[in-house]
Amino acid sequence: DQQVKQNSPSLSVQEGRISILNCDYTNSMFDYFLWYKKYPAEGPTFLISISSIKDKNEDGRFTVFLNKSAKHLSLHIVPSQPGDSAVYFCAATGRNAGNMLTFGGGTRLMVKP
């Protein structure tokens, strides 16, 4: 039972354009959502998070949107840069989960120069 799903295994975008990565969840107890970026041979690096009391959070080129009714979140990267090429994971946790993260399967983003 996959509680967090990233349905696109890969995404290719031109440099300077917008990258949109999507994530769906099924567990209504999740109330905190995170995005991590992962390069090969490195651990996941925290990018941005959002609490369920908000519907948008922005940090520089990265914006996360949360649609609670649809149980959907997305990460927007504008403008995309070649250095953004990595695997992106969304993760979720809830008050009752003790900060234990449930991860999606990841989306590989390729930004072409």
Place this chain on the structure above:
Amino acid sequence: DSGVTQTPKHLITATGQRVTLRCSPRSGDLSVYWYQQSLDQGLQFLIQYYNGEERAKGNILERFSAQQFPDLHSELNLSSLELGDSALYFCASSATPIGNQPQHFGDGTRLSIL
């Protein structure tokens, strides 16, 4: 650099053996988490410790155990190893075990069972 240190980076061993993976959390972080990333399962939560005490358990096999020491470093012990235990094992840390704060990950230990 996340500040979380994992050793060793690579470990190659045989079936039936036992190994210990080590993690030092970020300075000031009291909570440590272990995750397994295998090809077919993605990143899966194994176990969490907070200030030396086990806090939560995920899909951790009985052959696996962990502990957190007074200096807050943690060790994950894997015994009676099977081919299917080959995976990347990540450690993460956070200041407290309460939600709404990010976990910071180490670079992982790649375990290969021959």
